[in-house]
Amino acid sequence: MYNSVKKYLKILVLASAAQGLFISPAYAEEAGHYGLGRIATPEEIAGWDIDVRPDGLGLPAGSGSVADGEGLYEGQCASCHGLFGEGEGRWPILAGGFDTLSEGRPEKTVGSYWPHASTLYDYIRRAMPFTAPQSLTADETYAITAYVLYLNEIVDEEFVLTKDNFSTIVMPNADGFFEDDRPDVRNPTCMKDCKDPSSIKVTSTIAGVTPTEHMEEGASNMTEEAPINEHGKGIYNQSCAVCHNNGMAGAPITGDKEVWADRTKPGMEAVINRAINGYVGEDGAMPAKGGNMSLSDEDVAAAVHYMVEQSQ
Amino acid sequence: MKKLSENTTDLLQEIKTEAAELPQNKRRDFMLNGLKLTAGTALATAVGKVVAGQENLPPNVPTWQKSLGRGVVSVPYGQPSKHEANLIRRTVEWLTADKIASISMSPLHKMKGIITPSGLHFERYHGGVPEVNPDDHRIMINGMVERPLLLTMDELMSFPSESHIHFLECPANGGMEWRGAQMEALQFTHGMLSGSEWTGVKLSTILQEAGIKPGAKWVLAEGADAAGMTRSIPLDKALDDTLVVFAQNGEMLRPEQGYPVRLFTPGWEGNTSVKWLRRLEVGDMPWAQREETSKYTDLLADGKARKHSFVQEVNSVITSPCPENPIKRKGLLQLEGLAWSGHGKVKRVDVSLDGGVSWQTAKLKGLVLSKSLTRFGMEINWQGEPLLLQSRAVDETGYVQPTLSQLREVRGTNSIYHKNSIHTWQVQTDGAVNNVQLG
Structure with a gap:
């Protein structure tokens, strides 16, 4: 930062001397500095920079136990995610599903799928509980994170999660991901006699799962509107x-x-x-x-x- | 006299049927007017002048021409005709747990050209639409930068800006059909797709203003919504064509599209274009956020998952005929469709009428732009024969849209995302169109 300020002053002096202007357009183009905005203060950044990286960067000071997490989880999380992380209705299942990833109906949970524990802390901190995001304290977030890890048998019931021991958590599916290597499919562009017409098998749509009322002749979306609160x-x-x-x-x-x-x-x-x-x-x-x-x-x-x- | 009374009975029935579709408060007026009209029409029919239901057709002068229309600014912000009330976004309710973290689809079957009206752009929210006050909104740039910055909207919009036409597509588009066809309409098979002109500042301009520190490789984009939506973007993409967008189709962004500011990563999966953008952090590794680990990763048959699968590979679909646009008459028919590629321009689109046995090259219509929706069309002569319609797009990298069998062979059926396979519509002898898959 100091260097760029020095450069800025130097160019400014030259520009002022040459053209008698305070900031010349030539300066703006060269340095890419439009002089817009202001420096964000450390306090402002601390209030907004809530992300946590797999290497632990961004974790706040604090700790939370599985035992504390249990009560918090039951009060704040279980109504959607189920008492044991089994998920209510179509809300996300948090626990279990181990060894299902290569099955016909894989169950992708924190335990079976998520590669990093940091993601759990980060996501609870920024987006949970669903109806009141960013309402939990750092310690509460540690406790709930610990409890969800416990539901997945990744830590035992005595465990206390802290900023310092966070990096010791290894998720079961940590090695389950690879970088994008597409294109993975090659379709040769055939124009004629590309297949035997008699080999074509047509599979129809499963009926009754799509909303199709609007496709009926003369369907109308106009409905009577009563005054609404x-x-x-x-x-x-x-x-x-x-x-x-x-x-x-x-x-x-x-x-x-x-x-x-x-x-x-x-x-x-x-x-x-x-x-x-x-x-x-x-x-x-x-x-x-x-x-x-x-x-x-x-x-x-x-x-x-x-x-x-x-x-x- | 007998004929007149028959006509009158029919007309009364028609008025009653039409009235049933109207809101109650309008129904009474409509019925009254209709009855008055019946009396007059019945008489007129008797002397052979006006036929029921054709009062506005030649040689008669239509009613709307016989009185004055409404004046300027009677509707200060214009709305579509009331006759287009069916042209709306729709959702499939069982897809998600609730509407706050959900998706809706654009009515592709009725859209023309390559621009989606902003009000019809598909929606995807992870925590609902926040109501951001632009005066109180700030964009923070922090992390590995020389000068962490805080920008107001006015300051952001004072940087040099540019406008580009690009598609935006959710990577889950078509994702309900990996195992089999289950959507009976184009809106639901392909509607997580829209096209707009986007105006904004190049992200590279803003990052250079802050000064990128050596060693930086990634940028985290974070939204101001209840989900605090985040994605890690490689610095190469950030410095290439990524925009910090504030306008869409000539006006400020719609709330649904990230008002007042969003990121826009051309050609990449929609969720990387983080809406309601509040913060950009520069770093030396990805942040492994929930939406790039547990979601938006592509699980393959062997249980391993592809991550950072950003690009929306070439794709295409026939938009007419389609289930919502059945064929109505024999003879010459204008077949139309959309093609798009996240790798650049669409180079060619082939169409098959026989389920992929033989192919003909379609015409690209109108603008052919990089990472944009592209229209294609072909004239066919339909005489009532059953068809298996398919389109196959090729982009400027030479990549050819694959068949579903080819995709399934290498990916299995659990990927959810990035299903860009050739789509099949079955045309029946009566012109009805079904969504089918070919084995």
């Missing part, structure tokens, strides 16, 4: 839809009139309180504010109203 809808889509669209962890599905009629029997106030403060019962579990503590009580209430409106 837009604020509630926005909150719902961001923070509630993940569970309430498909009934995860016993969540009443939005649009299911029967279930909602039952849930709203105690009155709207009770339903909203449950959504704000959280709830655990035989019929399911609702994390406080859906796990997104940045929502105000009013936001949650608006979302609940939206869900009830959509389920009448």
Whole structure:
């Protein structure tokens, strides 16, 4: 950096002397320095530079145990990923699947597929939990990482993961990847008599798995629009839809009139309180504010109203 | 008199059917108007002047010509005609766990030329669309640079910029069909593909502004979305044709496409063009992020996986006829399609009508640009015979689009990504078109 500044000053002096200008276009072209932007401070960089590399670059100070990770995982992760990392619905399976990679239906999990433990720390830190990214502390992230490694039998239950012992973790599929070596297929360009027509076997499409309503004659997308509680809808889509669209962890599905009629029997106030403060019962579990503590009580209430409106 | 009453009955039925498709609030008005019209039409038919349903056809003057249309800025930002309401992005809901981390497809069957309207560009989100305020948005350049920088949008847009037409494709395009055909529409077999004019600053310009330190080999691009989407890009690509893009098709990026700024890596798999770009870090090795290890790696039959498979190899598909565009009449037919290659220009496209027994070279239509959608076409004379339509593209490197059997032979069926094989449409004797695979 010092050198480039010196060069900058030198050229500046020359340019000023020659043309009497402060910064000449010739300087800008030569040095590729447009003088745009400002230097990012170490504090600014620290706030945003959250990536962790396989060699450990970027790991923050801290530690977390498998035991601490268990509680955090059950509260923050299990509703999507399952208590044992088995995955709910179509959400990612985190554990198991060993020796399935060359099978007809491979199960690509952290244990069976991921080549680096750093990726686990990095991804939890930047993107998890799904509804509240970048909300975990460094220690919590260490603990959850340790627990997911434990679910995959990569560490034992006494293990405490720290910045210093991170590099000792070796993932089972560390050697499972190779650099792109394509083109891997060569198709000779034949123009005539390329194959025996009688050898062609036609396999049809599996019926009924594609949305095709729009292909029917005269189909219309115009539907009647009732006034919508837009604020509630926005909150719902961001923070509630993940569970309430498909009934995860016993969540009443939005649009299911029967279930909602039952849930709203105690009155709207009770339903909203449950959504704000959280709830655990035989019929399911609702994390406080859906796990997104940045929502105000009013936001949650608006979302609940939206869900009830959509389920009448 | 008997004939008149029959016509009237038919017309009433038609009005009722059409009304059923309208929103309720419009339905009453429509029915009322229709009934008034019936009275008049019935009378007119009796004297042989107007035939039901043809009021706007010659020799009659259409209704829209007999009154004034709407004035300027009645719609300040123009919208497609209401008659094109079917021209929309669609998704296949069972593909993903929810819509926040999901994908939608462009309606390729209806698109013309090589530019996708921005509102129809396919969507792929890993954590939904963030609503970024451009005034509060910053682009950070850190890592192995002489001067770590922080740029505002205004500062970014003050660098010299350029515009290029390129396709963007998700590497999972077609990925549902490694094991067998299961999508009954072109929109779902190939719709994770769009083409746009992209305007931005060369990434090399910005990296030179920050000053790349010796030993640097990779650049990490990071998004400002809830997934903090990241990909490691080799420095060679970063300094070659990679752009930091702020505009698409002449206007600022759409939120779905990364407003206010995204990376754009021409010809490479879509997710490397990181949207809502907030940070670029220069380093000496890849970061092995989730989206370049656990996802977007190509698992082969032997259990080993190909990584850093960035380039979208040559591909093509016939867009008409296709399942959504069945053949409607015998005679001369304009067959059309799209071809594209992440390695450069499309050099040639061949078309087969008989499932690959014989091939004819199609015409390349309009602009033939590097790493861009390219139109091809051919005129065929169809007399109701069954067809097995295929297209096979060759790019300027000489690489020929492979058959599905050839791909499966070397990769197996578990790759998910980068399925660029020759596609087959089966045309039936009635003109209907099915998605099929050939063994």
